[in-house]
Structures are given as C-alpha cells and as structure tokens.
Amino acid sequence: MEYRSVRGMEDMLPQDAWIWHYIEARARQEFAASGYSEIRTPILEDTAVFVRGIGDTTDIVTKEMFTFTDRKERSLTMRPEGTAPIVRAYIEHALLAIAPISRLYYVGPMFRAERPQKGRFRQFFQIGAEVIGSGSPFADIETIAQISSMMTLFGLKEFKIKLNTLGCRDDKAKFAVSLKNYLEDKRPRLCEDCVSRMDKNVLRVLDCKNPECREIVKDAPNVVDSLCQGCAEHFKKVKDGLNLLGIGFEEAKNLVRGLDYYTATVFELTHSALGGQDALAAGGRYDNLVKDMGGSALGAVGYAIGIERLIIALKAEGIKQTPETVVYIATMGDDAKLEGMRIAREIRVHIGLGNIVVLTDVGETSLKSQLRSADRSKAKIVIMLGDDELKQNKATIKDMGGKEPQVMVEIGSIVKEVVRRLC
Ligand SMILES: [Zn+2]
Ligand SMILES: [Zn+2]
Structure with missing residues (x-):
C-alpha cells in the first residue's frame, strides 16, 4: 500500500x-x-x-x-x-x-x-x-x-x-442590464460558461479567460458610466x-x-x-x-x-534563504554526550533564539561521522568533547572557517568563547 x-x-x-x-x-x-x-x-x-x-x-x-x-x-x-x-x-x-x-x-x-x-x-x-x-x-x-x-x-x-x-448594489444592477444588452447578440460567440453567466451573474463574463470572450468584452460598456x-x-x-x-x-x-x-x-x-x-x-x-x-x-x-x-x-524575483549559523557539538562517550547537551542548552539560553542553531549528536556515531554531519550542516564552530577531556574539565573548539586556531578551553568558558567568535 x-x-x-x-x-x-x-x-x-x-x-x-x-x-x-x-x-x-x-x-x-x-x-x-x-x-x-x-x-x-x-x-x-x-x-x-x-x-x-x-x-x-x-x-x-x-x-x-x-x-x-x-x-x-x-x-x-x-x-x-x-x-x-x-x-x-x-x-x-x-x-x-x-x-x-x-x-x-x-x-x-x-x-x-x-x-x-x-x-x-x-x-x-x-x-x-x-x-x-x-x-x-x-x-x-x-x-x-x-x-x-x-x-x-x-x-x-x-x-x-x-x-x-x-x-x-443599484449601480451593479444597472450595469448588469447594459452589459447584458451589449452581449445579447454576441451570445453565440461566448464560451459555454459565459452563456450560463449571462443569466446568473453577467459581470463574470468580463473576467472570463477564454480568448474569444476577452475579445468580445474589450468593447463592452464601462462600469463608470453606470455609477x-x-x-x-x-x-x-x-x-x-x-x-x-x-x-x-x-x-x-x-x-x-x-x-x-x-x-x-x-x-x-x-x-x-x-x-x-x-x-x-x-x-x-x-x-x-x-x-x-x-x-x-x-x-x-x-x-x-x-x-x-x-x-x-x-x-x-530571486529571494534567498538567510543562512543560519550552526554550532555543532561532537561528543564521544555517554558522559560527554550529556555534558554536550548541557552546554548546548547553556549556549541557546545565552544567545537567545535568534538565527543560531546548536546541534548535538543523538545518533551515537563515530567522531568522524559527527564531523561529517557538522560539515553538512555548514557548522561555523565545532566543539569536540570526549569522556577523557571531560575528566580534565576541558573541550576543544574548532573554527570551521579556519580563522582561528583550534584550542582547548575550560568547559566553564565555552559559552563566552562561542559568543566571542560569533558576535
Ligand atoms: Zn452607487
Ligand atoms: Zn467565456
């Protein structure tokens, strides 16, 4: 099915x-x-x-x-x-x-x-x-x-x-009469829809898309004469x-x-x-x-x-989407994954819900495949965090534009570092 x-x-x-x-x-x-x-x-x-x-x-x-x-x-x-x-x-x-x-x-x-x-x-x-x-x-x-x-x-x-x-309403009725008079002898040339409009709603003949009807209404009476x-x-x-x-x-x-x-x-x-x-x-x-x-x-x-x-x-007219700024948190190990989510929430709260997206890994994939995901989402900043780094209370920040060197920072200063690089 x-x-x-x-x-x-x-x-x-x-x-x-x-x-x-x-x-x-x-x-x-x-x-x-x-x-x-x-x-x-x-x-x-x-x-x-x-x-x-x-x-x-x-x-x-x-x-x-x-x-x-x-x-x-x-x-x-x-x-x-x-x-x-x-x-x-x-x-x-x-x-x-x-x-x-x-x-x-x-x-x-x-x-x-x-x-x-x-x-x-x-x-x-x-x-x-x-x-x-x-x-x-x-x-x-x-x-x-x-x-x-x-x-x-x-x-x-x-x-x-x-x-x-x-x-x-009175003008409309008056105009309908003069339009109908004008169309009466042209009835055989009108399309089928317009023939039935003649009796029900004659004004609609004026906006028929049929080429023959359009030609006929070109010289139809003008509504301003009925006002x-x-x-x-x-x-x-x-x-x-x-x-x-x-x-x-x-x-x-x-x-x-x-x-x-x-x-x-x-x-x-x-x-x-x-x-x-x-x-x-x-x-x-x-x-x-x-x-x-x-x-x-x-x-x-x-x-x-x-x-x-x-x-x-x-x-x-060529309208284009304004790209979002993505921060990707790549994590290895269960503890690091949860810490990554905590950091993500902190960044979101700090920066507000503007045009910045913070992504974390929920697929439990390898670091290599997470970095590929970061690439695909055009991440500007990648934060890398494993259980070993977490023990030292540190994480790595990588600038994907390559403007700044990759550095290890204290977890407590990550938000400040992200804000500095984005704003
Ligand atoms: Zn009026
Ligand atoms: Zn028509």
Whole structure:
C-alpha cells in the first residue's frame, strides 16, 4: 500500500518552511504596526454562511466547495474563503460594541475543489485583512496602501495594482442590464460558461479567460458610466488618494471579482511570474455583507493574499534563504554526550533564539561521522568533547572557517568563547 496526499493538497516540507515563516513573520509585523488584530475562525462552518455570504450563483458555491453532511445531518463546509466566516464571527461576538472600526487579519488554509494548476491548490493558504465599520474611501486608500507596504516588506518589487469599481448594489444592477444588452447578440460567440453567466451573474463574463470572450468584452460598456454620483465620487477619492500617496495603480475596467458581495472599489495585485491567471492578491469593498448576514449596516473593505502564489512571485524575483549559523557539538562517550547537551542548552539560553542553531549528536556515531554531519550542516564552530577531556574539565573548539586556531578551553568558558567568535 502506497499512501499519497489528497489531490491538490500539498505537504509543506521542512526545506520550504523558511519562506512560509519569512512571509508570515513579516505579515504579522506589518499588521501589528498598522493596528490590526488577528482573528482565527474554525475551518468548518455551516454551509449557509458561504451560500448567503458569497452568493448562491458564484462558481465557488456552485462548483468548488467541500461540503458534507455530518452524523446529525447538518450541512458543513470547509471554508473556501475567509471573509464570510469573519463577518459571521464579527456579528456573533458583537465586535461592533468593542470598537466602531475593527481592523482584523487572518492567516490560514482555505479549501476549494478547483482543478489543480500552477499556484492553485485545493488546500491553499491565505493572509487576509478586513476593515469593518467604515464606508469611507479613506478606508480603501489605507487598505491598498497597507497591502502595498506589505509587499515591499516582503521584498517584492514587480507587482502591479489593478483597480476598478463596481458601484453600489443599484449601480451593479444597472450595469448588469447594459452589459447584458451589449452581449445579447454576441451570445453565440461566448464560451459555454459565459452563456450560463449571462443569466446568473453577467459581470463574470468580463473576467472570463477564454480568448474569444476577452475579445468580445474589450468593447463592452464601462462600469463608470453606470455609477451614481456617490459611487463616482468615492472612486475618484480613492484614485486621488492613491496618487497623492505615490501608490502606483492602473485602472482595469473589466476587473470584477468572483464573489457577489463586492461593491464599489475592487482591486487585484498581479505579478508576471504567475502567467495567465496572474493575481497574487485581491480584494475590495463589501458594504452589504454585514447587514445581509444579520448585522448592522456597516461599510467594510478587505483583501486576501494567496501565499503559494506570493511564494512563486518572490522566488521569481530571486529571494534567498538567510543562512543560519550552526554550532555543532561532537561528543564521544555517554558522559560527554550529556555534558554536550548541557552546554548546548547553556549556549541557546545565552544567545537567545535568534538565527543560531546548536546541534548535538543523538545518533551515537563515530567522531568522524559527527564531523561529517557538522560539515553538512555548514557548522561555523565545532566543539569536540570526549569522556577523557571531560575528566580534565576541558573541550576543544574548532573554527570551521579556519580563522582561528583550534584550542582547548575550560568547559566553564565555552559559552563566552562561542559568543566571542560569533558576535
Ligand atoms: Zn452607487
Ligand atoms: Zn467565456
């Protein structure tokens, strides 16, 4: 019997852990500095949270959810996105009573039964942010500025911000009518998916990847012509604000998002390393969702970054792991082995848990093979200790870079000696 991971669900292997830590640590740092607090919601929710939240005609809800019935015949779904559960939790725990504006962030796995392809998995990880409680364009500006600084903190340079607006619910409905009128006589040329979108969710025709559909929507009506005065002003303020802050963006009139809850501002971050489906992050305003899910009428804006896709982009820009400094303690004999562990603990406590790794031998191998292990782990310093040396209360320190001669020192001064050589 050979076991394999479930299709589209990947193991994170130890050799790749560093880049996940790199991203998550920087994201948490940026969120903390911007006044966001973390929220963790369960992976399973009542299916209704997503059907109501995301929309019952969206691709996610109709085709991509992992939904099952539990032993008590309840329909549960593995979360396909983070916003609907957060709004559910926001209302359930009355977070509005704590602060008029909540800045929340999350990091965790999401699940969608899509066809696995480059950077797209059935279990995938997102870092996301939600600002709930403001309908102001300044919340949009701050959110887009924040994701942009975070990308810079990750060291990412070649990303683009694409911006559009969908208008309020009335504008969206008005735009849907004019788009449908435009598409009606072109229906025979549209792909099969778009033909069904025409009746269910016509805006989605705009972001179809089919080349023929793309050609057709090039001359489609522009959403800005369907905006009410309030939404037109909102969009203008967002653009002016970003310009003033020096945050580059391009207007993308055919940018719509695949979730029904978006209204007004929508945006995407794209990167050329991701190919045809080039978004590595996306977000927008969802001013009706809190009320639709049973809460107060509150404006909200948020985004999610796909971590696997961000990793592809960072690697394409040549990100490298910062090497750790390794201290290897090679020991011969039982007493020396335990003394080696004691020394290792002392060094760790003294130096702190920075980028320094102290390794000891637990394989009971020969000195020669321990020195090979030290070499393999690119140890900078090797401490050698046998039962005989231990009797004299001494150990040998070897500088693998060869800068300093190999010396024997008192065990009591090893930590001082290691610190002197490393710092
Ligand atoms: Zn409007
Ligand atoms: Zn299409």
